[in-house]
Amino acid sequence: MALALQTFSTVKDANAALKAAGTRYLGGGTLVVRGANEGDVSVSSLIRSTEPALSAITVSGDNVRIGASLTMAAIAGHPNLVALARAARAVGGPAIRNMATVGGNLFAPAPYGDFTVALLALDAIVSTEGGEKPIETFLAKRQSNHAIVTEVGFTLPAEGLRFLKVSRVKPKGVSVLSIAAVLEQAPDGTVSSAHIALGCMADRPMRAKAAEEALLGRKLTSDGIAPALAVASDGTSPVTDPIASAWYRNEVLPVHLGRLLLA
């Protein structure tokens, strides 16, 4: 079936067009055009907006706002976003990174969504014309979202963003799993705040709440993190795909989480 593209200069007009049946927003197209090439006939019309705000990055102090049309390559190369470079570079190969957008990554099903794992650990805010939502709430209901995501916002973490992606093919390969963590430590070295996000451990990125809680008040030593690793897989329901089985993902999660926390 023929696919038609409609381009609008404003998000408002594009959102109005997206109300019609059979329409889908076009980001970089790495998933949606791929779907069409594979014979997905549920989409007959692609909608995009060229509004410049969608491609803007603003960094003021520690506050960052990234337009949804920004690509992984643009983020990986941005001098003020060094903290996110590792997560942006984890997505696909060079050509994919030149195309894959932040907005599209928010909707990417497992085993994809590595960049969103980082955004989840950063507790990002996801903006649409209708308002702002914490990323966790946004992800929980993303399938019923029909509005264009315009930008994501977050605070750069003082102690940095830890990120790790495990894949079988190096340097580019689909995730066995990915983990992002934002930790704060008290002067005595104990963890005072922990945000840990997991990729491929459910159909979409999820927080490792039990592990986060078990880390509080503990030091980042093998003994200190042991209780957190013991509950790392609580609440997970990993995908089974050609990369890894659900069982394998659960088995190796504590090993990789341990490496990330001790790094």
Add this chain to the structure above:
Amino acid sequence: MAKIPVQFTLNGAEKAEFIDSGTTLLHALRDKIGDTSPKGGCHQGTCGACSVIIDGELRLSCLTLAETCNGAAITTTSGLSQGGVLHPLQRAFLDAFATQCGFCTPGMIMAAKVLLDHTPDPSRDEVVEALSGNICRCTGYEPIIQAVLTAARSNSQNAA
């Protein structure tokens, strides 16, 4: 459905075509314009055989809609040789036996060209990283990596 016009430069030459909306750039280049150097391997973004350079960036033409390229400057491997003289990358690929069936070659050369345009003297790791989105079923990759390193060296010798 009504055809829509697209217009861009391809290897420096102005091109204008009428296409169906939703046509991929790969389809437009190969079947409309007649540049068959980008290859359709998977149409899924995984093989890299369809790689082209759009406004200086490596892109997959199988996942790019042609109408989003209006006004762009597109480079394909067929535009690299000048007056019958092969581009240093093409020469190095031939000399190093880095092309066997040849299906991956235009995509590999596009990926390598973008690398050398930005990083004239890359390390081996940088070459591997730059080619990581391209699959080759024949060569085992090593001759390709060597070809890119050789082309980089011959470029720097020519520049010296």
